[in-house]
Amino acid sequence: MTLHLVDNFTLTTERLTLCPAVAADLVDYRRFYAVSDVLVGNYRGGRSDAEVAGILDRNITHWANKGFGVFSVRRTGDGAFVGGAGLAHPDDWPSHELTWWLMPDARGTGYATEASRAIIEWAYTVLGWPRVETHMRDGNSAAHALAKRLGGTLDRRVVFPDGVTRDVYLLPRQVSA
Incomplete structure (x- = not known):
């Protein structure tokens, strides 16, 4: 995997371009939340337009306030929206985390792995994070399975502010192939 930094906030890989979420992504966020059957946060389907706009607004504000956040992930070449991936740290959460979500037709393509590897490398290289x-x-x-593919190791189990106990994986710096 080769990571290319267009600037400190735009990443490209062999097949993907990752850019910070912007207001123009609202149509793509609405498409995702209209068709996704995946549990995202405490949600599985059925978000209103106002709720989706709020999610996008929080993602944009996160970038402005923290200097990192969720990228919109697009295929390089045709610019098709395939999902979102990035680093999130909600104010009430115990730590930051790598997160991702894909449009149903983009699943099983390796996009989540490819985007995640680029984001992990960006976190270590550009942001200078120790973990x-x-x-x-x-x-x-x-x-x-994705965490393990990324070389992740189970670090601990934590009860999060939403009351859900989650596994926390440490993800190592990615090595270019």
Whole structure:
């Protein structure tokens, strides 16, 4: 995997371009929340337009306040929106985490792995973080598998502010192939 920094906030890989979420992404966020069957946060389907706009607004504000956040992930070349991935640290959360979500037709393509590797490398190289982690629910077998593919090791279990106990994986710096 080769990570290219267009600037400190735009990442490209062989197949993807990752840019901080912006207001123009609202149509893509609405499409995702209209069709996704995946549990995102405490949500599974059925978000109103106002709720989706609020999620996007929080993602944009996160970037402005913290200097990192969720990227909109697009295929390089045609610019098709495939999902979101990035580093999030809600104010009430115990630590930052790598997070990702994909449009249903983008799942199983390796995009989550590719985007995650780029973001992990960015966190270590550009942000200078000493550690990157991800948190996941017990039943999210796809996320556990991705964490392991990324070289993650189970660090601890934590009860989060929403009352859910999650596994916390430490994710190592990625090595270019």
